[in-house]
Amino acid sequence: MVQQKKYPSPLLTVMLACAGVAWVLLAQPALAQTAPETKPASVKLPSSERFSTTTAAAQHCPGGTVVWSTLSKSKTFHLSSSKYYGKTKHGAYVCEKDAVAAGFRAAKK
Secondary structure, three states: OOOOOOOOOHHHHHHHHHHHHHHHHHHHHHHHHHOOOOOOOOOOHHHHHOOOHHHHHHOOOOOOOEEEEEOOOOOEEEEOOOOOOOOOOOOOEEEEHHHHOOOOOEOOO
């Protein structure tokens, strides 16, 4: 005797597909009610907190870490151990706490 493979009936397949579509349609309003993720407002680093020398920046933030901040869309800063510290075309020396407060992040390299 040859054993036949058992497949779900076509009716069951259609019912499962309809249940999936119904779940998606019913879940949409619940998903739409959740607040969309918003990026924090873009905060610029005030010119009063940007310095052309490490000495001037260190005087502005005694006890704080002076970093080189790129003043571009990337909003990154470099620590003194970075090869880009003080080397990028558009940047300034700033206090790390001021850079972080303005939405800057540490560079990966």
